[in-house]
Amino acid sequence: xxxxxxxxxxxxxxxxxxxxxxxxxxxxxxxxxxxxxxxxxxxxxxxxxxxxxxxxxxxxxxxxxxxxxxxxxxxxxxxxxxxxxxxxxxxxxxxxxxxxxxxxxxxxxxxxxxxxxxxxxxxxxxxxxxxxxxxxxxxxxxxxxxxxxxxxxxxxxxxxxxxxxxxxxxxxxxxxxxxxxxxxxxxxxxxxxxxxxxxxxxxxxxxxxxxxxxxxxxxxxxxxxxxxxxxxxxxxxxxxxxxxxxxxxxxxxxxxxxxxxxxxxxxxxxxxxxxxxxxxxxxxxxxxxxxxxxxxxxxxxxxxxxxxxxxxxxxxxxxxxxxxxxx
Amino acid sequence: xxxxxxxxxxxxxxxxxxxxxxxxxxxxxxxxxxxxxxxxxxxxxxxxxxxxxxxxxxxxxxxxxxxxxxxxxxxxxxxxxxxxxxxxxxxxxxxxxxxxxxxxxxxxxxxxxxxxxx
Numbered sequence: 001x002x003x004x005x006x007x008x009x010x011x012x013x014x015x016x017x018x019x020x021x022x023x024x025x026x027x028x029x030x031x032x033x034x035x036x037x038x039x040x041x042x043x044x045x046x047x048x049x050x051x052x053x054x055x056x057x058x059x060x061x062x063x064x065x066x067x068x069x070x071x072x073x074x075x076x077x078x079x080x081x082x083x084x085x086x087x088x089x090x091x092x093x094x095x096x097x098x099x100x101x102x103x104x105x106x107x108x109x110x111x112x113x114x115x116x117x118x119x120x121x122x123x124x125x126x127x128x129x130x131x132x133x134x135x136x137x138x139x140x141x142x143x144x145x146x147x148x149x150x151x152x153x154x155x156x157x158x159x160x161x162x163x164x165x166x167x168x169x170x171x172x173x174x175x176x177x178x179x180x181x182x183x184x185x186x187x188x189x190x191x192x193x194x195x196x197x198x199x200x201x202x203x204x205x206x207x208x209x210x211x212x213x214x215x216x217x218x219x220x221x222x223x224x225x226x227x228x229x230x231x232x233x234x235x236x237x238x239x240x241x242x243x244x245x246x247x248x249x250x251x252x253x254x255x256x257x258x259x260x261x262x263x264x265x266x267x268x269x270x271x272x273x274x275x276x277x278x279x280x281x282x283x284x285x286x287x288x289x290x291x292x293x294x295x296x297x298x299x300x301x302x303x304x305x306x307x308x309x310x311x312x313x314x315x316x317x318x319x320x321x322x323x324x325x326x327x
Numbered sequence: 328x329x330x331x332x333x334x335x336x337x338x339x340x341x342x343x344x345x346x347x348x349x350x351x352x353x354x355x356x357x358x359x360x361x362x363x364x365x366x367x368x369x370x371x372x373x374x375x376x377x378x379x380x381x382x383x384x385x386x387x388x389x390x391x392x393x394x395x396x397x398x399x400x401x402x403x404x405x406x407x408x409x410x411x412x413x414x415x416x417x418x419x420x421x422x423x424x425x426x427x428x429x430x431x432x433x434x435x436x437x438x439x440x441x442x443x444x445x
Contacts, residue, residue, distance in 0.1 A: 003331040010338040017345045017365050026357055033361055040368055048398035049375045050385040055410045056371070064364070064414055071357060071421040075428045079355040080435050089352035093344045100340035110332025111381030113396070118380060122399040126386065138386040138400040139407065147404060154408040161415035168422040220387065225411045310411060317418040324425065 006046050013039050024079050030068040037061040050221035051139045054213070058229040063314055066236055070321035133295040135218040143223065144299040148282040151302070152267055155309050159264045162313030166257075169320040189241050199241040206234035214307050218296065224303040228310025235311075236318050244322045256316045263309030270301045335376045342369035354436040356424045360417060367413045371406045378402035 016036045023029045037060025045053040108115035129141045143151050189195050214227030239247035271282040279286035284298025342365055349362025383396035386403070428434050431442055 006331060007334055010334060014338055014341050014345075017342050020361060020365065021345055021349045021353070021358075026355070026361075029358065029361055033364065036365070036368070040372065043372065044375050047375045047379045048383055048385045049378065049403045049406070050387070052371070052375060052403050052406050052410070055407050059410050059414045060364075060368075064417065067414070067418055067421055068357070068361070071425060074425045075357060075434045079353070079358055082352075082354045083437050086352040089348060092351070093348045096347070097340050097344040100343065101337055104333060104336035104340060107332075107336055108377075109329055110335055110376060111379050111383075113380050115377065117377045117399050117402065122378075122401050125400055126397050130388065136388040138388070138397070139403050142400050142404045143407065150404075151408060154412050157412050158415045161412075161419045164419045165422040168419075168426050221385070223407075225407060229411065229414075313415060314418075317415075317422075320422070321425070 002046060006043065009039055009042050009046075013043070024081075025077065026072055026079055027069075027077050030065060030072065033068070034061045034065040037064065051137075051223070051226070054221050054226045055229065058226055058233060062233040063229055063236070063318075066233075066240075067317065067321065070318065074321070074324055132292065133299070134292050135296060135299070137218055137220065137222075139221075140217050140223050140299065140303070144302050145282075145284065145295055148271075148302065151306065152271070152282065155264050155267055155306055158313050159260055159309055162260050162309075162316055165317045165320050169324060190243065196241050199237055203234050203238055206237065207231060210234060214303065215300075217303055218299060224306025224308075225310055227303075228307045229314065231307070231311045232314035232318070235315055239318070239322065244319065248319065251315060253316075253319065256312050256319070259308050259312030260316060263305040263307070263312060265305075266308065267302045267305035270298055270305070274298070332376075335372070339369050339373045339376065342366075342372065356427065356434040356436065357421075360420045360424065363420070364413065364417055367409070371409065374402040374406050 013036065016032055016039060020029045020032045020036065023032065037056055041053045041056040041060070044056060108117075112118070125138055125142055125146060129135070129138050133141045133145055135141055189199075210227045210230035213222035213230055214224060217223035217227070235247055235251060238250065270284070274283050274286055275281050277286040282298075282302075284295045285291035287294035287297050346362045346365030346367075346369060349365065350359050353359055353362065378399040378401070380396050380398045383398045386397040386400040424434055427439065431439050433439060433442075
C-alpha cells in the first residue's frame with residue numbers, strides 16, 4: 001500500500017517537473033515548484049526522513065516560492081520564445097538519462113539493510129548516540145556533534161550567500177530609490193480584510209511552532225535550520241500583510257545583519273570555548289563536568305546559532321528583494 | 328519491492344535530467360535557476376532513497392521501543408543542511424539575475440549575448 005502511494009507521488013513529481021520546464025509563464029512555473037516541494041517532502045517522509053521532510057516543506061514550499069516571486073516582480077513574468085530549440089541539449093539529456101538509468105540497475109535494492117550506506121558509520125551513530133549524547137533524535141546528534149565541523153561550514157556558506165545578496169542588492173536601485181512609506185509599497189495587504197485577519201491569527205502560532213522546532217530538535221524532528229526557515233516565514237507573512245516597513249519595525253535591518261553574523265559567531269564561539277577548556281574544537285564534552293550534559297548544552301547552543309543565522313539571512317534576502325520592487 | 332526501488336532511482340534520473348535540460352536549453356535566467364533547484368531536488372531524492380532501510384523507522388529513539396530498525400541518519404543530515412544551503416545559493420543567483428535585469432534590461436540569455444557582442 002505504501003509502495004503504491006510512493007509510486008503515485010513519484011509519478012506526480014515527474015509530471016510537475018515536466019510542467020515546470022514546459023510552462024512559458026514563469027509565475028505558473030514558480031507556483032508549480034512550490035507544489036513540487038510539497039510532493040518531494042511527502043516522499044522524504046515516506047523514506048523515514050522526517051527532519052528532511054520538515055526542512056523541504058518549510059524552505060521549498062515557503063521561502064523559496066516567496067523569493068522567486070519577489071525576483072519575478074523585478075524582472076519579467078513571461079519567458080520569451082527561444083531563438084532555437086537547441087536539439088543538441090535534448091540529445092545530450094536523453095543520452096545521459098539512459099546512462100543514469102543503466103547505472104541504477106547496479107544499485108543496492110531499496111531498503112537493503114546490507115547496502116554500503118548502512119554498513120559504514122551509520123550503525124555506530126545509532127548504537128553510540130544513547131551512550132555519548134543521550135538524545136533521542138540521532139539526526140540532530142550527527143548534525144551538531146559528530147559532524148559539527150560540516151554544519152559549521154554550512155552555516156558559513158549560508159552566511160556568505162546572505163552577505164553576497166546584501167552586496168548585490170544593498171545599494172540603491174538605479175531607477176531612484178523610494179522611501180518605504182511612499183506609494184502602495186508600505187501598504188501590503190492591509191486593505192484586504194480576510195487575508196489580514198487569517199494571517200494575524202496564524203502568525204503567533206507559526207512563531208510558536210518555530211520556537212518549538214528550534215528547542216525540541218533533540219527530541220523530535222527539528223533543529224536550527226528548520227526553525228530558522230519557519231520563523232522567517234512567519235515574519236515574511238507579517239511583511240506581506242502589513243507592509244514591509246512594519247516588518248522592519250519588528251526586526252530592523254541592523255538587527256538582521258547582527259543576527260547573520262551573531263549566529264555564526266555563537267557557533268564558532270562554542271568551538272573556541274571547547275578549545276580553551278582543554279578539549280578539541282567543537283568537542284562539547286568539556287563544557288560541564290559531565291560529558292553527556294556538556295554535549296547536550298553544546299548542541300542547544302549551536303542549534304541556536306544556526307537558527308539565528310538562518311533567520312537573519314532569509315529575512316535579509318527577502319528585505320533586499322522587497323526594497324527594490326513594488327509589492 | 329525491487330521494482331519500486333528501481334522506480335525511485337528512475338525518477339531521480341528523470342528529475343535530474345529535466346532540471347539539467349532547463350539549465351542548458353532554456354534562455355531565461357529565472358527558468359535556469361528553477362531548473363537548478365529541480366536538479367538539486369533530484370540529488371536530495373537519491374541520497375534519501377539510499378538511506379532507507381526496509382521496515383525501519385525514522386532515526387529517532389522512542390521510549391519503550393527496543394530492537395527497532397532505524398534508517399541511516401547520515402544521508403538525512405547531509406541533505407537537511409544541503410536544502411538550506413541550496414535556498415541561500417538560489418537567493419544569491421536571483422540577486423545576480425535582478426542586477427543583470429537592471430543593467431541589461433532583459434533576462435534572456437540570447438539578448439544579453441547580443442548586447443555584449445553587437
